[in-house]
Amino acid sequence: MKLLIIEDEIKTAGFLKKGLEENGFSIDIAEDGGIGASLARQGDYDLIILDVMLPGLDGWSVLQALRRRRDLTPVLFLTARDNVADRVHGLELGADDYIVKPFAFSELLARIRTILRRGPLRQAATLQVGDLEIDVQRHRASRAGCVLDLTPKEFLLLSLLARRAGDVITRTLIAEQVWDINFDSGANVVDVHMHRLRAKVDDPFAARLIHTVRGIGYVLEDRSRR
Template identity: 65%
Template sequence: MRILIIEDEDKTASFLAKGLGESGYVVDRTGNGEHGLMLALDMVYDLVILDVMLPNLDGWSVLKELRARGRQVPVLFLTARDAVDDRVRGLESGADDYLVKPFAFSEVLARVRTLLRRPPIQTREDLRIADLEIDFMRQRASRGGARLDLTAKEFALLSLLIRRKGEVLSRLFIAEQVWDYNFDSDANVVDVAIRRLRRKLDDPYALKLIHTVRGSGYVLEDRG
Protein backbone atom coordinates (compact mmCIF):
# COMPACT_ATOMS: atom_id res chain seq x y z
CA MET A 1 0.00 0.00 0.00
CA ARG A 2 1.17 3.53 -0.81
CA ILE A 3 1.06 6.44 1.65
CA LEU A 4 1.65 10.13 0.98
CA ILE A 5 3.08 12.27 3.81
CA ILE A 6 2.57 16.03 3.42
CA GLU A 7 4.65 17.47 6.26
CA ASP A 8 7.08 20.39 6.19
CA GLU A 9 8.90 19.48 9.41
CA ASP A 10 11.73 17.42 7.98
CA LYS A 11 12.54 15.53 11.20
CA THR A 12 8.91 14.48 11.65
CA ALA A 13 8.49 13.52 7.99
CA SER A 14 11.71 11.46 8.00
CA PHE A 15 10.68 9.70 11.21
CA LEU A 16 7.28 8.81 9.80
CA ALA A 17 8.63 7.74 6.42
CA LYS A 18 11.24 5.49 8.03
CA GLY A 19 8.77 3.89 10.43
CA LEU A 20 6.06 3.33 7.83
CA GLY A 21 8.59 2.04 5.32
CA GLU A 22 9.86 -0.49 7.86
CA SER A 23 6.23 -1.49 8.47
CA GLY A 24 5.83 -2.51 4.85
CA TYR A 25 4.32 0.60 3.25
CA VAL A 26 5.57 2.48 0.19
CA VAL A 27 5.94 6.11 1.25
CA ASP A 28 6.12 9.36 -0.73
CA ARG A 29 6.72 12.63 1.09
CA THR A 30 6.72 16.35 0.42
CA GLY A 31 6.92 19.43 2.61
CA ASN A 32 4.89 21.66 0.31
CA GLY A 33 1.09 21.82 0.37
CA GLU A 34 0.76 22.71 -3.29
CA HIS A 35 3.08 19.90 -4.39
CA GLY A 36 1.32 17.51 -2.02
CA LEU A 37 -2.03 18.29 -3.61
CA MET A 38 -0.58 17.71 -7.07
CA LEU A 39 0.77 14.31 -6.00
CA ALA A 40 -2.51 13.32 -4.36
CA LEU A 41 -4.40 14.21 -7.55
CA ASP A 42 -1.96 12.59 -9.97
CA MET A 43 -1.11 9.38 -8.13
CA VAL A 44 -3.17 6.62 -6.53
CA TYR A 45 -2.63 6.57 -2.75
CA ASP A 46 -4.22 4.42 -0.08
CA LEU A 47 -3.75 7.07 2.62
CA VAL A 48 -2.61 10.68 3.03
CA ILE A 49 -1.00 11.93 6.26
CA LEU A 50 -1.47 15.68 6.26
CA ASP A 51 -0.15 18.57 8.38
CA VAL A 52 -2.19 21.77 8.71
CA MET A 53 0.47 24.46 8.61
CA LEU A 54 2.23 24.05 5.27
CA PRO A 55 3.98 26.40 2.83
CA ASN A 56 2.12 27.56 -0.29
CA LEU A 57 -1.13 25.77 0.57
CA ASP A 58 -2.32 24.83 4.06
CA GLY A 59 -3.71 21.45 5.00
CA TRP A 60 -7.29 22.68 5.21
CA SER A 61 -7.10 23.85 1.58
CA VAL A 62 -5.42 20.63 0.42
CA LEU A 63 -8.20 18.54 1.96
CA LYS A 64 -10.93 20.83 0.64
CA GLU A 65 -9.60 20.58 -2.92
CA LEU A 66 -9.19 16.81 -2.72
CA ARG A 67 -12.81 16.35 -1.63
CA ALA A 68 -14.07 18.92 -4.14
CA ARG A 69 -12.48 16.86 -6.91
CA GLY A 70 -14.08 13.67 -5.65
CA ARG A 71 -10.94 12.09 -4.17
CA GLN A 72 -12.04 9.84 -1.31
CA VAL A 73 -8.57 8.73 -0.21
CA PRO A 74 -8.45 8.45 3.61
CA VAL A 75 -6.80 11.49 5.21
CA LEU A 76 -5.17 11.54 8.65
CA PHE A 77 -4.44 15.02 9.97
CA LEU A 78 -1.22 15.03 12.02
CA THR A 79 -0.70 18.49 13.48
CA ALA A 80 0.31 20.54 16.49
CA ARG A 81 -3.04 22.35 16.39
CA ASP A 82 -4.76 20.75 19.37
CA ALA A 83 -7.76 23.03 19.96
CA VAL A 84 -11.14 21.31 19.96
CA ASP A 85 -12.32 23.70 17.23
CA ASP A 86 -9.43 22.60 15.01
CA ARG A 87 -10.25 18.91 15.53
CA VAL A 88 -13.89 19.52 14.73
CA ARG A 89 -12.98 21.58 11.67
CA GLY A 90 -10.68 18.85 10.39
CA LEU A 91 -13.24 16.08 10.77
CA GLU A 92 -16.10 18.14 9.38
CA SER A 93 -13.93 19.09 6.38
CA GLY A 94 -13.69 15.45 5.40
CA ALA A 95 -10.66 14.13 7.30
CA ASP A 96 -10.96 10.54 8.50
CA ASP A 97 -8.87 10.99 11.66
CA TYR A 98 -7.03 13.70 13.60
CA LEU A 99 -3.91 13.15 15.72
CA VAL A 100 -2.09 15.84 17.66
CA LYS A 101 1.69 16.27 17.92
CA PRO A 102 3.76 15.14 19.75
CA PHE A 103 2.75 11.59 19.03
CA ALA A 104 3.94 8.03 19.56
CA PHE A 105 4.69 6.20 16.34
CA SER A 106 2.85 3.13 17.64
CA GLU A 107 -0.35 5.20 17.78
CA VAL A 108 0.20 6.59 14.28
CA LEU A 109 0.72 3.06 12.97
CA ALA A 110 -2.40 1.79 14.75
CA ARG A 111 -4.50 4.58 13.25
CA VAL A 112 -3.01 4.04 9.81
CA ARG A 113 -3.87 0.35 9.95
CA THR A 114 -7.40 1.11 11.16
CA LEU A 115 -8.01 3.57 8.31
CA LEU A 116 -6.63 1.18 5.72
CA ARG A 117 -8.93 -1.60 6.95
CA ARG A 118 -12.03 0.50 6.34
CA PRO A 119 -13.99 -0.38 3.19
CA PRO A 120 -13.60 2.22 0.45
CA ILE A 121 -16.35 4.76 -0.02
CA GLN A 122 -18.33 3.78 -3.09
CA THR A 123 -17.93 6.83 -5.29
CA ARG A 124 -17.38 6.67 -9.04
CA GLU A 125 -14.59 8.57 -10.66
CA ASP A 126 -14.14 8.12 -14.39
CA LEU A 127 -12.17 10.01 -16.97
CA ARG A 128 -12.74 9.69 -20.72
CA ILE A 129 -11.03 10.75 -23.91
CA ALA A 130 -12.38 9.61 -27.27
CA ASP A 131 -13.38 5.95 -26.72
CA LEU A 132 -10.91 5.46 -23.85
CA GLU A 133 -12.35 5.29 -20.33
CA ILE A 134 -10.51 5.01 -17.01
CA ASP A 135 -12.36 3.72 -13.94
CA PHE A 136 -10.09 4.66 -11.04
CA MET A 137 -12.21 3.03 -8.37
CA ARG A 138 -11.94 -0.37 -10.06
CA GLN A 139 -8.45 0.29 -11.45
CA ARG A 140 -9.63 -0.52 -14.97
CA ALA A 141 -9.22 0.95 -18.44
CA SER A 142 -11.14 0.20 -21.62
CA ARG A 143 -11.31 1.30 -25.25
CA GLY A 144 -14.52 1.01 -27.21
CA GLY A 145 -15.95 -1.01 -24.34
CA ALA A 146 -13.14 -3.60 -24.46
CA ARG A 147 -11.08 -3.89 -21.29
CA LEU A 148 -7.35 -3.26 -21.62
CA ASP A 149 -5.07 -5.77 -19.90
CA LEU A 150 -2.66 -3.40 -18.14
CA THR A 151 -0.02 -4.01 -15.51
CA ALA A 152 -0.04 -1.87 -12.35
CA LYS A 153 2.71 0.38 -13.75
CA GLU A 154 0.97 0.71 -17.11
CA PHE A 155 -2.23 1.72 -15.34
CA ALA A 156 -0.30 4.27 -13.24
CA LEU A 157 1.32 5.66 -16.39
CA LEU A 158 -2.01 5.87 -18.23
CA SER A 159 -3.64 7.48 -15.17
CA LEU A 160 -1.00 10.20 -15.15
CA LEU A 161 -1.39 10.84 -18.88
CA ILE A 162 -5.19 11.05 -18.78
CA ARG A 163 -5.30 13.27 -15.68
CA ARG A 164 -3.08 15.68 -17.62
CA LYS A 165 -4.56 15.06 -21.05
CA GLY A 166 -3.54 17.69 -23.57
CA GLU A 167 -0.45 18.57 -21.52
CA VAL A 168 3.03 17.61 -22.74
CA LEU A 169 4.80 15.67 -19.98
CA SER A 170 8.57 15.35 -19.94
CA ARG A 171 10.27 12.00 -19.43
CA LEU A 172 11.76 13.24 -16.16
CA PHE A 173 8.35 14.28 -14.82
CA ILE A 174 6.82 10.93 -15.80
CA ALA A 175 9.67 9.00 -14.16
CA GLU A 176 9.33 11.00 -10.94
CA GLN A 177 5.57 10.47 -10.78
CA VAL A 178 5.30 6.83 -11.83
CA TRP A 179 8.63 5.33 -10.72
CA ASP A 180 9.45 7.82 -7.95
CA TYR A 181 13.04 8.47 -9.02
CA ASN A 182 15.19 10.67 -11.18
CA PHE A 183 17.22 9.21 -14.03
CA ASP A 184 19.94 10.41 -16.35
CA SER A 185 19.41 11.22 -20.01
CA ASP A 186 20.65 7.81 -21.14
CA ALA A 187 17.92 5.91 -19.35
CA ASN A 188 15.00 4.80 -21.53
CA VAL A 189 12.63 3.36 -18.93
CA VAL A 190 9.87 5.82 -19.86
CA ASP A 191 10.25 5.23 -23.60
CA VAL A 192 10.06 1.47 -23.10
CA ALA A 193 6.98 1.79 -20.89
CA ILE A 194 5.28 4.10 -23.42
CA ARG A 195 5.95 1.61 -26.23
CA ARG A 196 4.40 -1.22 -24.21
CA LEU A 197 1.38 0.90 -23.33
CA ARG A 198 0.94 1.95 -26.96
CA ARG A 199 0.86 -1.70 -28.07
CA LYS A 200 -2.21 -2.21 -25.90
CA LEU A 201 -3.83 1.20 -26.08
CA ASP A 202 -3.14 2.45 -29.62
CA ASP A 203 -1.87 -0.28 -31.96
CA PRO A 204 -5.22 -2.12 -32.34
CA TYR A 205 -7.09 1.13 -33.09
CA ALA A 206 -7.08 3.59 -35.97
CA LEU A 207 -7.28 6.61 -33.65
CA LYS A 208 -3.98 7.08 -31.79
CA LEU A 209 -4.12 8.80 -28.41
CA ILE A 210 -0.50 8.83 -27.16
CA HIS A 211 1.68 11.23 -29.14
CA THR A 212 5.40 11.96 -29.01
CA VAL A 213 6.43 15.61 -28.89
CA ARG A 214 10.00 15.59 -30.15
CA GLY A 215 12.45 17.00 -27.64
CA SER A 216 9.77 17.45 -24.99
CA GLY A 217 8.03 14.21 -24.05
CA TYR A 218 4.58 12.70 -24.46
CA VAL A 219 0.98 13.87 -24.53
CA LEU A 220 -2.36 12.05 -24.42
CA GLU A 221 -4.94 13.75 -26.62
CA ASP A 222 -7.57 13.11 -29.27
CA ARG A 223 -6.25 14.46 -32.59
CA GLY A 224 -8.99 12.83 -34.63
Protein backbone atom coordinates in the same frame (compact mmCIF):
# COMPACT_ATOMS: atom_id res chain seq x y z
CA MET B 1 0.33 0.00 0.26
CA LYS B 2 1.30 3.47 -0.89
CA LEU B 3 1.10 6.48 1.46
CA LEU B 4 1.70 10.19 0.88
CA ILE B 5 3.11 12.29 3.72
CA ILE B 6 2.59 16.06 3.37
CA GLU B 7 4.79 17.48 6.11
CA ASP B 8 7.21 20.43 6.09
CA GLU B 9 9.20 19.39 9.18
CA ILE B 10 12.07 17.44 7.63
CA LYS B 11 12.90 15.45 10.76
CA THR B 12 9.28 14.47 11.32
CA ALA B 13 8.82 13.47 7.69
CA GLY B 14 12.02 11.41 7.78
CA PHE B 15 10.98 9.70 11.01
CA LEU B 16 7.58 8.83 9.56
CA LYS B 17 9.06 7.58 6.29
CA LYS B 18 11.57 5.31 8.04
CA GLY B 19 9.04 3.87 10.47
CA LEU B 20 6.33 3.28 7.90
CA GLU B 21 8.68 1.74 5.36
CA GLU B 22 9.88 -0.65 8.06
CA ASN B 23 6.26 -1.69 8.41
CA GLY B 24 5.86 -2.46 4.72
CA PHE B 25 4.48 0.79 3.30
CA SER B 26 5.71 2.64 0.21
CA ILE B 27 6.14 6.34 1.04
CA ASP B 28 6.19 9.59 -0.93
CA ILE B 29 6.90 12.89 0.83
CA ALA B 30 5.90 16.46 -0.02
CA GLU B 31 7.20 19.38 2.06
CA ASP B 32 4.81 21.93 0.52
CA GLY B 33 1.02 21.94 0.46
CA GLY B 34 0.80 22.80 -3.24
CA ILE B 35 3.22 20.05 -4.21
CA GLY B 36 1.38 17.64 -1.94
CA ALA B 37 -1.95 18.46 -3.57
CA SER B 38 -0.41 17.90 -6.99
CA LEU B 39 1.03 14.52 -5.97
CA ALA B 40 -2.32 13.53 -4.47
CA ARG B 41 -3.99 14.26 -7.81
CA GLN B 42 -1.43 12.29 -9.80
CA GLY B 43 -0.69 9.38 -7.47
CA ASP B 44 -2.85 6.44 -6.49
CA TYR B 45 -2.44 6.61 -2.71
CA ASP B 46 -4.10 4.39 -0.14
CA LEU B 47 -3.85 7.08 2.56
CA ILE B 48 -2.53 10.62 3.03
CA ILE B 49 -0.92 11.89 6.24
CA LEU B 50 -1.43 15.65 6.26
CA ASP B 51 -0.13 18.51 8.40
CA VAL B 52 -2.22 21.68 8.73
CA MET B 53 0.45 24.39 8.83
CA LEU B 54 2.26 24.08 5.50
CA PRO B 55 3.97 26.43 3.04
CA GLY B 56 2.06 26.94 -0.17
CA LEU B 57 -1.40 25.53 0.54
CA ASP B 58 -2.33 24.79 4.13
CA GLY B 59 -3.69 21.38 5.07
CA TRP B 60 -7.29 22.57 5.20
CA SER B 61 -7.06 23.73 1.57
CA VAL B 62 -5.38 20.50 0.44
CA LEU B 63 -8.19 18.41 1.92
CA GLN B 64 -10.90 20.71 0.55
CA ALA B 65 -9.40 20.36 -2.93
CA LEU B 66 -9.43 16.57 -2.61
CA ARG B 67 -13.04 16.36 -1.46
CA ARG B 68 -14.28 18.91 -4.02
CA ARG B 69 -13.23 16.60 -6.82
CA ARG B 70 -14.82 13.65 -4.97
CA ASP B 71 -11.47 12.08 -4.13
CA LEU B 72 -12.23 9.82 -1.13
CA THR B 73 -8.63 8.86 -0.39
CA PRO B 74 -8.44 8.49 3.42
CA VAL B 75 -6.76 11.47 5.11
CA LEU B 76 -5.26 11.51 8.59
CA PHE B 77 -4.35 14.91 10.00
CA LEU B 78 -1.10 14.92 11.99
CA THR B 79 -0.66 18.39 13.42
CA ALA B 80 0.28 20.49 16.44
CA ARG B 81 -3.08 22.28 16.28
CA ASP B 82 -4.95 20.72 19.16
CA ASN B 83 -7.97 22.84 20.03
CA VAL B 84 -11.53 21.58 19.69
CA ALA B 85 -12.40 23.99 16.86
CA ASP B 86 -9.54 22.64 14.73
CA ARG B 87 -10.57 19.03 15.34
CA VAL B 88 -14.17 19.80 14.45
CA HIS B 89 -13.07 21.68 11.33
CA GLY B 90 -10.82 18.84 10.18
CA LEU B 91 -13.56 16.23 10.57
CA GLU B 92 -16.15 18.45 8.91
CA LEU B 93 -13.87 18.91 5.89
CA GLY B 94 -13.75 15.14 5.47
CA ALA B 95 -10.72 13.89 7.41
CA ASP B 96 -10.85 10.26 8.55
CA ASP B 97 -8.84 10.86 11.72
CA TYR B 98 -6.97 13.58 13.59
CA ILE B 99 -3.82 13.07 15.70
CA VAL B 100 -2.07 15.81 17.64
CA LYS B 101 1.72 16.20 17.86
CA PRO B 102 3.67 15.02 19.78
CA PHE B 103 2.48 11.50 19.05
CA ALA B 104 3.41 7.88 19.66
CA PHE B 105 4.39 6.10 16.44
CA SER B 106 2.72 2.88 17.61
CA GLU B 107 -0.59 4.70 17.94
CA LEU B 108 -0.22 6.38 14.55
CA LEU B 109 0.48 2.99 12.97
CA ALA B 110 -2.59 1.48 14.65
CA ARG B 111 -4.78 4.36 13.47
CA ILE B 112 -3.47 4.00 9.89
CA ARG B 113 -4.20 0.27 9.87
CA THR B 114 -7.69 0.85 11.25
CA ILE B 115 -8.47 3.40 8.52
CA LEU B 116 -7.11 1.12 5.79
CA ARG B 117 -9.15 -1.83 7.06
CA ARG B 118 -12.42 0.05 6.87
CA GLY B 119 -11.59 1.72 3.55
CA PRO B 120 -12.33 5.32 2.50
CA LEU B 121 -14.79 7.06 4.76
CA ARG B 122 -17.65 8.10 2.52
CA GLN B 123 -18.27 11.68 3.57
CA ALA B 124 -21.88 12.76 3.31
CA ALA B 125 -23.52 16.11 3.94
CA THR B 126 -25.55 14.37 6.64
CA LEU B 127 -24.65 11.52 8.96
CA GLN B 128 -27.64 9.44 10.02
CA VAL B 129 -28.11 6.76 12.68
CA GLY B 130 -31.72 5.76 13.26
CA ASP B 131 -33.73 8.96 13.62
CA LEU B 132 -30.59 10.97 14.50
CA GLU B 133 -29.30 13.29 11.76
CA ILE B 134 -26.06 15.30 11.88
CA ASP B 135 -25.48 18.09 9.37
CA VAL B 136 -21.69 18.28 9.38
CA GLN B 137 -21.49 21.43 7.29
CA ARG B 138 -24.02 23.48 9.26
CA HIS B 139 -22.86 22.07 12.59
CA ARG B 140 -26.37 21.00 13.56
CA ALA B 141 -27.85 17.79 14.90
CA SER B 142 -31.47 16.72 15.26
CA ARG B 143 -33.39 13.67 16.38
CA ALA B 144 -36.87 12.78 15.19
CA GLY B 145 -36.98 16.26 13.68
CA CYS B 146 -36.10 18.00 16.96
CA VAL B 147 -32.97 20.17 16.88
CA LEU B 148 -30.46 19.25 19.61
CA ASP B 149 -28.83 22.10 21.53
CA LEU B 150 -25.21 20.88 21.62
CA THR B 151 -22.02 22.57 22.75
CA PRO B 152 -19.00 22.40 20.37
CA LYS B 153 -17.48 19.54 22.39
CA GLU B 154 -20.78 17.66 22.44
CA PHE B 155 -21.13 18.06 18.67
CA LEU B 156 -17.58 16.81 18.11
CA LEU B 157 -18.20 13.88 20.46
CA LEU B 158 -21.46 12.95 18.74
CA SER B 159 -19.89 13.33 15.27
CA LEU B 160 -17.01 11.06 16.28
CA LEU B 161 -19.46 8.36 17.40
CA ALA B 162 -21.64 8.79 14.30
CA ARG B 163 -18.75 8.56 11.84
CA ARG B 164 -17.93 5.18 13.36
CA ALA B 165 -21.47 4.07 14.10
CA GLY B 166 -21.52 0.45 15.19
CA ASP B 167 -17.85 0.52 16.28
CA VAL B 168 -16.88 0.65 19.93
CA ILE B 169 -14.91 3.86 20.59
CA THR B 170 -12.58 3.67 23.58
CA ARG B 171 -12.49 6.34 26.26
CA THR B 172 -8.83 6.94 25.40
CA LEU B 173 -9.63 7.66 21.74
CA ILE B 174 -12.52 9.91 22.72
CA ALA B 175 -10.26 11.82 25.12
CA GLU B 176 -7.58 12.28 22.45
CA GLN B 177 -10.01 13.38 19.74
CA VAL B 178 -12.19 15.70 21.82
CA TRP B 179 -9.70 17.02 24.37
CA ASP B 180 -5.95 16.44 24.25
CA ILE B 181 -3.74 13.57 23.20
CA ASN B 182 -2.13 13.45 26.64
CA PHE B 183 -5.47 13.47 28.42
CA ASP B 184 -5.69 11.06 31.36
CA SER B 185 -8.31 8.57 30.19
CA GLY B 186 -8.66 7.35 33.77
CA ALA B 187 -10.37 10.60 34.74
CA ASN B 188 -14.16 10.79 34.55
CA VAL B 189 -14.42 13.80 32.21
CA VAL B 190 -15.32 11.56 29.25
CA ASP B 191 -18.08 9.87 31.22
CA VAL B 192 -19.40 13.18 32.55
CA HIS B 193 -19.63 14.66 29.06
CA MET B 194 -21.17 11.47 27.70
CA HIS B 195 -23.81 11.65 30.44
CA ARG B 196 -24.64 15.21 29.36
CA LEU B 197 -24.75 14.21 25.71
CA ARG B 198 -27.09 11.31 26.47
CA ALA B 199 -29.41 13.68 28.34
CA LYS B 200 -29.88 15.55 25.06
CA VAL B 201 -29.65 12.74 22.49
CA ASP B 202 -31.34 9.83 24.28
CA ASP B 203 -33.32 10.81 27.38
CA PRO B 204 -36.19 12.63 25.60
CA PHE B 205 -36.72 9.69 23.21
CA ALA B 206 -38.02 6.12 23.52
CA ALA B 207 -35.00 4.34 22.02
CA ARG B 208 -31.41 4.81 23.15
CA LEU B 209 -28.69 5.23 20.54
CA ILE B 210 -25.60 5.71 22.76
CA HIS B 211 -24.60 2.50 24.52
CA THR B 212 -21.88 1.80 27.10
CA VAL B 213 -19.48 -1.07 26.54
CA ARG B 214 -18.34 -1.77 30.08
CA GLY B 215 -14.63 -1.30 30.66
CA ILE B 216 -13.98 -0.11 27.09
CA GLY B 217 -16.00 2.86 25.90
CA TYR B 218 -19.11 3.70 23.92
CA VAL B 219 -20.90 2.82 20.70
CA LEU B 220 -23.57 4.69 18.74
CA GLU B 221 -26.03 2.36 17.02
CA ASP B 222 -29.75 1.85 16.47
CA ARG B 223 -30.70 -1.37 18.25
CA SER B 224 -34.44 -0.86 18.00
CA ARG B 225 -34.74 -2.98 14.85
CA ARG B 226 -32.93 -6.01 16.22
